[in-house]
Amino acid sequence: SLPGLFTSNDRITISSGINAEYGQRAMAAEAEAHRDAKAKVIAAEGELNASKALKEAADVINDSPAALQLRYLQTLGTIAAERNSTILFPMPIDMMKAFADR
Numbered sequence: 568s569l570p571g572l573f574t575s576n577d578r579i580t581i582s583s584g585i586n587a588e589y590g591q592r593a594m595a596a597e598a599e600a601h602r603d604a605k606a607k608v609i610a611a612e613g614e615l616n617a618s619k620a621l622k623e624a625a626d627v628i629n630d631s632p633a634a635l636q637l638r639y640l641q642t643l644g645t646i647a648a649e650r651n652s653t654i655l656f657p658m659p660i661d662m663m664k665a666f667a668d669r
Contacts, residue, residue: 636661 628635636659647654 632661 628638639659643654646652
């Protein structure tokens, strides 16, 4: 090494710079892990809310069989509108039984 070119203070500064960079990377990794964990909690809460809504919908449909048929028809209408098409579907068995009893 060349005498007088580097001082002991320069070495400390270099060493501190390396440690500071490592510390910044470690803190960034920790922050990212925290964000990922928070995102997972938010996603889980969303799933919980969705499952509660599905249970409520199932309870309504269970209490009223006509609600299922109406939902089916609504879904078909939505599909037809989105795809600009006509959907042919068989007549529901419940309706056919009503005609057969006459």
